[in-house]
Amino acid sequence: MSFSFMPSTLARRALMALAAMLPAAAFAHTGVDGHAHLGFMTGFLHPLTGMDHLAAMVAVGLWSALAARRAGPELLWGPLGFAGMLLVGALLGLQGAQIPAVEPMIAASLLVTGLLVVTRWHVPGVAAALIVGVFAVFHGLAHGYELAEAPSAWATLSGMLAATVLLHLTGLLAGWALRSANAWLPRAAGAGVAIFGVTLLAQLAQLA
Secondary structure (H helix, E strand, O other): OOOOOHHHHHHHHHHHHHHOOOOOOOOOOOOOOOOOOOOOOOOHHHHOOHHHHHHHHHHHHHHHHHHOOOOOOHHHHHHHHHHHHHHHHHHHOOOOOOOOOHHHHHHHHHHHHHHHHHOOOOOOOEEEEEEEHHHOOOOOOHHHHOOOOOHHHHHHHHHHHHHHHHHHHHHHHHHHHHOOOOOOHHHHHHHHHHHHHHHHHHHHHHHH
């Protein structure tokens, strides 16, 4: 398994753009506007326009690629753990499960995944899935709460999951392309994600 086909210059530019805009971004989890136009494409676009979700999902892919010791199934534990537990959280949200601290945990997920990218901390596959999966539940809860009682909830959720997988894949490709060169660049991107998380936590603390 190899991702060498991805041009490293493209990966560098993408990561530089991500690192530059994350610290300055405001809390971007704005919700799904109304239920009239929900569907697969609405769900697909939603994680791409919410910077908190986008950053966390890309960071999971980056960490999975940068921390892996070799190409193979090991790369997929983090992304699969996140996507799977996001679905669990979304189902809980659709059922109206009341779990506290959803927004703070989403912000904390950015801090943690950003630091994981910076450190390239290697953990066994199941542990990697559990680490990111805990936070993914809260991302899913936020989506589930937005879609509760919506007639097109399942189609919209399917789009969200498809976008999640795409963002994980983007992070994997970029991380694999940068494994052996320019170590500062993925670390800068990870630091940007972590700073974004700290910023969101500070904003939430001010609102409390």
